[in-house]
Amino acid sequence: MGQILLNGIVKSYGKEVVVKNLDLTVETGEFLTILGPSGCGKTTTLRMIAGLEEPDQGMIKLDDKVVFSRNDGVVVPPEARHLGLIFQSYALWPHMTVAKNITLALKEQKISKSEIAQRLENALDMVQLTGYAERYPSELSGGQQQRVAVARLIALRPSILLMDEPLSNLDAKLRTEMRASLKRLHRDLGATTVYVTHDQIEALTLSDRIIIMNEGQIMQEGSPYDIYHHPANIFVAEFIGDPGINLFKGTISNGMLDCGAISISLPTTIANRGGNLIAGIRPEKIKVSETAKNGWQEVTTGILQPTGANTILEVKAEDIPITLLQTGFITLSEDTPLWIDFETDALSFFDTETQENLRNEVS
Amino acid sequence: MIKAPIGIGKPAFWSVQNISYQAYRLKTRPELIIGVLALCFLSFVVLVPLLQIIQDAFTFQSYDLSYEPDGVVGSFTLFHIDRVFNQPISTALFYKPLLNSLKMGFAVTAIALVVGFSLAWLMVRTNVHFKGVFGAMLVFPYMMPSWVMAIAWLSLFKNDRIGGSEGLLTYLTGIQAPDWVAYGIFPIVITLALHYYAYAYLLISGALATVDSELEEAGATSGMGKWKRIRVITMPLLMPAIGSAIVLTFIRILGTFGTPALLGLPVRFFTFSTQIYASINARNQGDAFVLALVLIVLAISFIWINSRIIGVRKSYVTMTGKGFRKSESDLGKMRWPITILVILFLCMTVALPLILLLWESLTLIPGNYSISNLTTYFWNGKGNINLAYGEPGIIHNKGILEALFNSIKLGFAAALFNGVLGLLVGYAVVRGRGARLSKWLEAIAFAPYIFPSIALGAIYIGMFSTNIGPVPALYGTFTILVLITVIKNLPFTSRTGIAAILQIHQSLEEAARVQGIGWFRRMFRIIIPLSMSGLVAGMLLTFITAMRELSLIILLISPGNMVLTGLIFSYQEMDMSQHSSAVTLMLVLLIIVISVIVRLITRSAGVGRLNVT
Ligand SMILES: Nc1ncnc2c1ncn2[C@@H]1O[C@H](COP(=O)(O)OP(=O)(O)OP(=O)(O)O)[C@@H](O)[C@H]1O
Numbered sequence: 001m002g003q004i005l006l007n008g009i010v011k012s013y014g015k016e017v018v019v020k021n022l023d024l025t026v027e028t029g030e031f032l033t034i035l036g037p038s039g040c041g042k043t044t045t046l047r048m049i050a051g052l053e054e055p056d057q058g059m060i061k062l063d064d065k066v067v068f069s070r071n072d073g074v075v076v077p078p079e080a081r082h083l084g085l086i087f088q089s090y091a092l093w094p095h096m097t098v099a100k101n102i103t104l105a106l107k108e109q110k111i112s113k114s115e116i117a118q119r120l121e122n123a124l125d126m127v128q129l130t131g132y133a134e135r136y137p138s139e140l141s142g143g144q145q146q147r148v149a150v151a152r153l154i155a156l157r158p159s160i161l162l163m164d165e166p167l168s169n170l171d172a173k174l175r176t177e178m179r180a181s182l183k184r185l186h187r188d189l190g191a192t193t194v195y196v197t198h199d200q201i202e203a204l205t206l207s208d209r210i211i212i213m214n215e216g217q218i219m220q221e222g223s224p225y226d227i228y229h230h231p232a233n234i235f236v237a238e239f240i241g242d243p244g245i246n247l248f249k250g251t252i253s254n255g256m257l258d259c260g261a262i263s264i265s266l267p268t269t270i271a272n273r274g275g276n277l278i279a280g281i282r283p284e285k286i287k288v289s290e291t292a293k294n295g296w297q298e299v300t301t302g303i304l305q306p307t308g309a310n311t312i313l314e315v316k317a318e319d320i321p322i323t324l325l326q327t328g329f330i331t332l333s334e335d336t337p338l339w340i341d342f343e344t345d346a347l348s349f350f351d352t353e354t355q356e357n358l359r360n361e362v363s
Numbered sequence: 364m365i366k367a368p369i370g371i372g373k374p375a376f377w378s379v380q381n382i383s384y385q386a387y388r389l390k391t392r393p394e395l396i397i398g399v400l401a402l403c404f405l406s407f408v409v410l411v412p413l414l415q416i417i418q419d420a421f422t423f424q425s426y427d428l429s430y431e432p433d434g435v436v437g438s439f440t441l442f443h444i445d446r447v448f449n450q451p452i453s454t455a456l457f458y459k460p461l462l463n464s465l466k467m468g469f470a471v472t473a474i475a476l477v478v479g480f481s482l483a484w485l486m487v488r489t490n491v492h493f494k495g496v497f498g499a500m501l502v503f504p505y506m507m508p509s510w511v512m513a514i515a516w517l518s519l520f521k522n523d524r525i526g527g528s529e530g531l532l533t534y535l536t537g538i539q540a541p542d543w544v545a546y547g548i549f550p551i552v553i554t555l556a557l558h559y560y561a562y563a564y565l566l567i568s569g570a571l572a573t574v575d576s577e578l579e580e581a582g583a584t585s586g587m588g589k590w591k592r593i594r595v596i597t598m599p600l601l602m603p604a605i606g607s608a609i610v611l612t613f614i615r616i617l618g619t620f621g622t623p624a625l626l627g628l629p630v631r632f633f634t635f636s637t638q639i640y641a642s643i644n645a646r647n648q649g650d651a652f653v654l655a656l657v658l659i660v661l662a663i664s665f666i667w668i669n670s671r672i673i674g675v676r677k678s679y680v681t682m683t684g685k686g687f688r689k690s691e692s693d694l695g696k697m698r699w700p701i702t703i704l705v706i707l708f709l710c711m712t713v714a715l716p717l718i719l720l721l722w723e724s725l726t727l728i729p730g731n732y733s734i735s736n737l738t739t740y741f742w743n744g745k746g747n748i749n750l751a752y753g754e755p756g757i758i759h760n761k762g763i764l765e766a767l768f769n770s771i772k773l774g775f776a777a778a779l780f781n782g783v784l785g786l787l788v789g790y791a792v793v794r795g796r797g798a799r800l801s802k803w804l805e806a807i808a809f810a811p812y813i814f815p816s817i818a819l820g821a822i823y824i825g826m827f828s829t830n831i832g833p834v835p836a837l838y839g840t841f842t843i844l845v846l847i848t849v850i851k852n853l854p855f856t857s858r859t860g861i862a863a864i865l866q867i868h869q870s871l872e873e874a875a876r877v878q879g880i881g882w883f884r885r886m887f888r889i890i891i892p893l894s895m896s897g898l899v900a901g902m903l904l905t906f907i908t909a910m911r912e913l914s915l916i917i918l919l920i921s922p923g924n925m926v927l928t929g930l931i932f933s934y935q936e937m938d939m940s941q942h943s944s945a946v947t948l949m950l951v952l953l954i955i956v957i958s959v960i961v962r963l964i965t966r967s968a969g970v971g972r973l974n975v976t
Pocket residue numbers: 013018036037038039040041042043044045198
């Protein structure tokens with residue numbers, strides 16, 4: 001129960017095509033995150049799954065049942081799709097108490113009174129809001145409102161959960177807390193979950209699998225590990241990671257990538273291509289030394305940003321800016337010389353034209 | 364990744380798949396179904412009647428045979444057009460009423476605007492005393508029929524010209540008021556202006572209250588003087604409200620019937636509205652239709668010209684009727700004198716007419732205002748053949764009680780249907796935003812606005828005097844009164860509906876949808892409770908207008924569907940001034956009492972809880 005399948009989904013508003021031929025499968029019990037910049041079509045995709053928007057083309061199946069197919073003339077309305085959706089704004093009904101908010105849909109389903117009371121209690125318990133049943137939404141804090149929205153969802157026990165940036169209205173601390181509780185919730189319910197966000201930390205911490213979207217297209221799908229370590233293209237590489245990945249554009253000569261002030265040694269398969277390419281390396285994959293080492297590149301420090309456990313260092317190799325990430329609280333004065341070295345197997349290489357990761361091409 | 368080009372695999376329009384898809388789709392989108400139904404209904408009751416009278420105006424009718432015995436009934440003819448515009452009779456039929464209507468329209472609009480504006484400014488922007496009381500009193504005229512003032516005027520100034528009794532002035536001083544004071548354009552303009560200022564006042568005070576502080580203070584900090592600030596910042600921002608007030612007042616004046624009839628007909632002073640009435644009564648419906656069409660054209664051109672001059676495209680927003688006060692300027696020494704001036708004004712426009720009505724209703728012999736002549740006969744008399752044609756007093760008068768019942772029924776029915784229709788139109792328009800259906804629906808719901816009341820009445824005579832398919836002839840029925848009242852008020856209630864639905868974020872309904880809650884339950888559990896306060900305010904407005912309406916329904920009432928306003932008018936026509944005064948007073952009190960009760964109920968029902976986040 002709980003499989004979702006999207007096939008060839010196209011959606012446009014007027015002339016603007018906002019979702020372009022989307023294929024997507026979510027397995028039972030999986031936690032899938034759709035991650036992408038603002039306006040890339042995440043919400044639209046989620047709403048199409050819920051039935052709140054109609055695709056122009058394509059097919060959607062839930063649990064092997066076709067709920068939308070343009071070609072076969074099938075549209076199942078949202079009321080009949082039996083899934084749970086959490087809105088960014090929570091969409092609590094302001095004129096009903098917390099209890100009414102949670103039980104309205106249950107009453108609709110002709111569930112027995114004792115069962116409803118049971119489920120209400122359970123749901124409130126799960127989100128730690130026992131005792132708040134008679135409050136109105138306007139009498140709750142943002143975090144509590146969010147939890148009511150979650151409780152409303154739990155009580156219905158859908159096999160599919162859809163969440164649209166459920167944490168974006170909360171402050172940073174609350175967000176971390178709620179993240180953990182959402183993860184627990186998913187584990188306890190075992191429901192298939194599609195989670196939409198533009199916050200990469202949420203995506204990386206919560207998901208079994210991530211889909212990176214841009215301009216209505218899937219840029220990459222994979223595990224958080226894969227997405228982070230093997231970005232499929234420059235868009236993904238730059239979008240994921242904070243501080244952002246270092247990219248160096250250069251020309252291949254003698255098995256090395258010549259980027260001006262720095263040169264990077266290449267695996268033979270890549271060196272054989274010749275021409276230009278772009279190399280990428282994450283800031284934490286660059287080793288740093290305060291003393292000169294053989295074969296290491298000399299750089300001078302610029303601005304340092306200690307964040308507590310880590311420090312972000314902006315350095316320069318002549319005129320090429322490089323970002324480093326080191327553990328510990330580092331204080332160095334500006335223009336201090338440092339020596340750096342790239343972890344060779346952490347390097348990614350991208351075609352300058354297609355911007356695709358060459359690794360995919362080679363293997 | 365290679366993507367399939369977009370557009371491939373879409374089934375053809377007439378294919379089974381596409382038709383089944385569209386059918387399914389319709390099922391998932393209730394706003395489309397409602398929108399289509401509402402559009403059909405509104406087209407039938409708004410556009411079709413209009414086309415119908417255009418057609419009738421150009422068709423030779425059986426009642427034309429008395430003028431042109433060899434005409435062919437049902438054939439195309441310019442006979443009516445010719446009669447109205449191009450014959451010796453046209454001067455009396457068209458040109459004089461046109462001139463009179465325009466004179467009246469411009470004069471009343473100008474005075475009402477100046478009065479309304481001044482009062483709005485005083486109430487919102489100065490520290491005049493007693494604002495609370497004044498605020499409540501100033502909207503009183505809105506709750507009274509527009510011709511109450513005319514009846515009061517007659518009580519004061521009636522002279523011996525038309526026979527019957529004379530007014531208070533003659534009784535007290537023995538002087539006969541000259542004709543121009545008692546009848547004709549002068550009293551018409553004065554009494555209408557003293558009623559219609561309420562619209563300008565409500566619109567402009569609402570705008571003033573929201574405009575000022577934010578922007579004017581910005582002007583002050585950039586070093587502008589007070590007058591410059593008013594000229595450069597406040598006035599341009601008030602322009603939409605002023606524009607709306609002008610359009611609203613002018614169109615109402617064009618369509619108003621009661622006052623010009625009461626004060627104009629005795630001296631054969633005709634406006635469009637009274638001429639339409641006269642033509643219908645003389646069985647020259649064709650003339651009435653042409654006049655009604657001209658009236659509509661006049662209203663449309665006025666809206667157009669007005670929006671050109673004021674430069675605001677939407678110069679016809681509806682009223683909100685909310686007054687707040689902010690940044691008041693000190694009147695200084697003038698504070699008390701101005702306060703007293705306002706008190707006098709209110710005495711004149713609210714207290715005096717009501718007192719005169721009461722007094723008039725208590726006089727045994729009309730025209731004798733002495734204490735010894737006072738009686739409660741016209742309230743509780745059992746009927747006496749020597750008095751007022753033997754007509755019993757209000758509480759024993761079957762005709763009056765029936766009309767009272769009809770009026771209340773009309774008020775409630777119109778309010779209810781208006782509320783439902785406004786909600787549905789609002790729902791379909793807001794949820795369907797962006798689609799053509801939504802735009803059409805909004806436009807057609809607004810269309811009745813441009814039909815002056817009397818013209819809409821004439822249109823409905825043309826449309827509903829015979830049966831149309833399954834719809835029976837509605838002329839003379841109670842239904843047609845409800846229908847026309849609902850339609851005339853639709854522009855306002857649909858605005859209220861749209862505003863109410865706009866306030867309910869779409870996700871509140873969608874959340875219910877995905878939880879499996881069907882459309883009806885969503886409406887009753889979520890949409891209606893959340894839009895209740897706005898809807899009730901709109902419905903109350905409809906109730907009030909329905910109860911006090913005369914111009915709109917004067918052409919459609921008959922003994923079978925008589926309402927209080929119609930009854931008052933006929934008493935007045937028969938010079939039974941005590942009866943007309945007593946019934947008018949009862950009507951006004953009824954309206955006030957019911958609106959107060961509704962306000963209290965909605966307040967205590969805890970509508971205040973709904974601060975929608
Ligand atoms: N009802 C609508 N009418 C017209 N355009 C729309 C509508 N809804 C969304 N769009 C457009 O579709 C595109 C995708 O919107 P969508 O809401 O899916 O973005 P998103 O990825 O959820 O962004 P965000 O992270 O800001 O929520 C945007 O360019 C948006 O402007």
